[in-house]
Amino acid sequence: MANKKTFFLAALLALTSCDSGNIVEDVAENDEKGRAVKLSVKVSGMADLNEKYTLALAAFKSDDNYALTVYTIPATTEDNAPVSIVVPSLSSEVSTVELAIIDRLRQRVVSLESIDMSDYAKTTDTIRIDAGTVNVGMLDILQQHVFNVACIQCHGAGGGSGAAGLNLTEGQALQNLQDAASSRKEGRFRVVSGSASQSLLHQILAEGGEDILHYNHTEVLSSHFKNDVTAVRTFIDDWINGLKK
Ligand code: HEC
Numbered sequence: 001m002a003n004k005k006t007f008f009l010a011a012l013l014a015l016t017s018c019d020s021g022n023i024v025e026d027v028a029e030n031d032e033k034g035r036a037v038k039l040s041v042k043v044s045g046m047a048d049l050n051e052k053y054t055l056a057l058a059a060f061k062s063d064d065n066y067a068l069t070v071y072t073i074p075a076t077t078e079d080n081a082p083v084s085i086v087v088p089s090l091s092s093e094v095s096t097v098e099l100a101i102i103d104r105l106r107q108r109v110v111s112l113e114s115i116d117m118s119d120y121a122k123t124t125d126t127i128r129i130d131a132g133t134v135n136v137g138m139l140d141i142l143q144q145h146v147f148n149v150a151c152i153q154c155h156g157a158g159g160g161s162g163a164a165g166l167n168l169t170e171g172q173a174l175q176n177l178q179d180a181a182s183s184r185k186e187g188r189f190r191v192v193s194g195s196a197s198q199s200l201l202h203q204i205l206a207e208g209g210e211d212i213l214h215y216n217h218t219e220v221l222s223s224h225f226k227n228d229v230t231a232v233r234t235f236i237d238d239w240i241n242g243l244k245k
Contacts, residue, residue: 034089035123037097037115041131044079048137050238051075053101053109055136057085060108062095065227067106069094080133086126090117099131101141101235109231110145138239143170146232150224163215166190177201178243184213193245196237205233 039057049055054075058067071085090097099113113131120127135144147155147168156167165183167176177191182200192198203209204217222229 034091034094035117035120036126037087037090037129038126039083039085039099039129039131041073041083041099041113042080042133043073043077043083043136044133045135045137045140046073046075046077046079048139049075049101049141050138050242052104052238053235054103055112055134056100056102057087058098058100058102058106058108059087059090059094060096060098061093063227065108065231067100067102067108070102070106097127097129099129099134101136103231103234107231108228109235110141110228112145138235138242139174142236142239143173146236147173150220164213179245191240191243193243194241196240199240202233202237202240205236 037057043055046055054070055073056067057071057073059069060067068091069087071087073083073085077083087097094117096114096116098108098111098115100111101109103109112134113129115127115129135141148170151168152162155162155164156169156172161167162169167173179193180190182188182190185200188200189198190200196202200212204212205221207218210216210218221232225232
């Protein structure tokens with residue numbers, strides 16, 4: 001196991017240090033042990049991803065939000081450097097292979113790209129995932145995978161300033177949140193830089209926060225993120241705690 005890991009890491013480092021964009025083909029034979037997957041991606045914003053998190057190609061069993069196998073993309077990856085990862089053989093237990101942000105326990109926070117292995121049941125060729133360019137700074141992840149999917153329909157996407165005067169669309173969210181006074185709770189702030197626990201954003205999304213506002217935001221988050229909701233909450237808290245006034 002340790003040997004395998006070292007091998008993949010070495011292969012990965014070798015690949016990422018080459019900035020020609022060429023991808024090494026057929027790193028491993030695709031034998032009867034399982035199907036091979038190859039990911040190509042350009043990453044930016046790695047320096048703004050909190051060190052508790054990793055961008056990885058991760059294999060998951062169905063209904064399990066802890067990854068079975070993880071191939072880490074190094075935190076030192078420079079902006080726009082092409083990265084290529086080859087997983088030579090996936091076990092048949094794997095149901096999805098995802099480019100995901102995971103935490104230190106290998107728990108999924110959000111999935112940036114996902115393939116369902118059952119769609120490839122008859123494939124014997126290497127399965128290729130081209131994830132294009134992904135931006136993994138904390139705020140970019142939040143914008144694209146939380147605000148854009150679960151919030152902006154009420155907070156700004158329809159034009160105007162959004163519910164409670166809070167606009168969470170791209171380019172607006174930060175100034176609308178960071179150290180901005182609540183329009184609903186006198187004397188409180190939507191986000192207090194460096195302190196998740198004092199931030200209204202944290203409070204309304206946390207368990208027990210259902211009745212703080214006239215709209216149940218805890219439910220918004222859990223209905224979108226299901227099993228991943230705890231990890232998503234923690235990710236939001238880590239973003240807030242990392243903000244400087
Ligand atoms: C279905 C509509 C809807 C969705 C979806 C929604 N909100 Fe809201 N939000 C509201 C409403 C309505 C209020 C004002 C509630 C009140 O007046 O008590 C509000 C208020 C807020 C406030 C308090 C603003 C202030 O100034 O006090 C925050 C923070 C907030 N929402 C964040 C979010 C986030 C983050 C998401 C996505 C995870 C989200 N909302 C999704 C409708 C929504």
